[in-house]
Amino acid sequence: MKALLDAANNGDAEAHNLGLKYTNGDGIAHDHAESAKWFKLAADQGHAYAQVSLGVSYLEGRGIAQYFTEALKYFQLAADQGDASAQFNLGLMSEAVGEVTLNYTEAFQWYQLAAEQGFAPAQFKLGFRFDTGKGVAKDHVEAAKWYHLAAVQGLAPAQVNLGKLYSVGRGVTQDSTEALKWYSLAADQEDAKAQGYLGAMYYHGDGATQDYTQALKYSVLAAEQGLPLAQVMLGSMFTSGNGVSQDYAEAVKWFRLAAQQGDGFAQATLGIMYENGTGVEQDLMKAKMLFKTAYENGYQPACDEYNRLKKAGY
Numbered sequence: 001m002k003a004l005l006d007a008a009n010n011g012d013a014e015a016h017n018l019g020l021k022y023t024n025g026d027g028i029a030h031d032h033a034e035s036a037k038w039f040k041l042a043a044d045q046g047h048a049y050a051q052v053s054l055g056v057s058y059l060e061g062r063g064i065a066q067y068f069t070e071a072l073k074y075f076q077l078a079a080d081q082g083d084a085s086a087q088f089n090l091g092l093m094s095e096a097v098g099e100v101t102l103n104y105t106e107a108f109q110w111y112q113l114a115a116e117q118g119f120a121p122a123q124f125k126l127g128f129r130f131d132t133g134k135g136v137a138k139d140h141v142e143a144a145k146w147y148h149l150a151a152v153q154g155l156a157p158a159q160v161n162l163g164k165l166y167s168v169g170r171g172v173t174q175d176s177t178e179a180l181k182w183y184s185l186a187a188d189q190e191d192a193k194a195q196g197y198l199g200a201m202y203y204h205g206d207g208a209t210q211d212y213t214q215a216l217k218y219s220v221l222a223a224e225q226g227l228p229l230a231q232v233m234l235g236s237m238f239t240s241g242n243g244v245s246q247d248y249a250e251a252v253k254w255f256r257l258a259a260q261q262g263d264g265f266a267q268a269t270l271g272i273m274y275e276n277g278t279g280v281e282q283d284l285m286k287a288k289m290l291f292k293t294a295y296e297n298g299y300q301p302a303c304d305e306y307n308r309l310k311k312a313g314y
Helices: 002-010 012-024 032-043 048-060 068-079 084-096 104-115 120-132 140-151 156-168 176-187 192-204 212-223 228-240 248-259 264-276 284-296 301-311
Strands: none
Touching (some): 012 032, 012 048, 048 068, 084 104, 084 120, 104 120, 120 140, 120 156, 140 156, 156 176, 156 192, 176 192, 192 212, 212 228, 228 264, 248 264, 264 284, 264 301, 284 301
């Protein structure tokens, strides 16, 4: 340990490495304050990786007082040396952290610098900017390009978004099989959205042979992570009996979980179940309120159901 400390005191790279050991508990007890101390020693000698590590410490208040201005300073120093992760972090800070003013245009510029160096999270962010038009004009072809660059590096959110573009044919030729491929790669990384989309595709036979067993598998995985899309799918499966034994009480359970997250379709469906006494005790007043909530959450068909029960005196 003494040799390591001596080396760290005499060299920026060794100081940074020692800081990482304290961060990771690598042969040393975890100690974020010690990490920050050694990161600063290396950072102040111009070590780019240490500047990034110290910037993260300041940003998260890890082992050192949270201080956004100092985080910005050290990220800038590393970014000026061409460090892609620093450029990415400056993009994140430009979008919205603490004392830093929201600036989508500046964020885009930082993401572009990092993305052009092959930094996958920045490529994803750049794709998202082109996809949504934040900080740049919408361009779905460019979005697909950047998502693809990040997706082939294994970044699950990029794989999901690329799959979505293939699913709807936006920026690329519509191709459900290609969408299924990218969703599958992200689902293997336990991405809930990908699992939910796969469940729906297998259920409907979109891009793959209809397979209720696979639909159930992926829907359960996503629903247990709290994805409303998958919770609604499970509710529908238990209502119809497709791929499972019909079980209205179980359907109510999954629709309720999605409804509690503000899913309008789930709220309206739950309203129908309360109106008819399906899987729950009949309660027309509760049904009316669920229809009202569903409509307020943007599910338009629920408006007619609400007005119908209101007109009937409930």
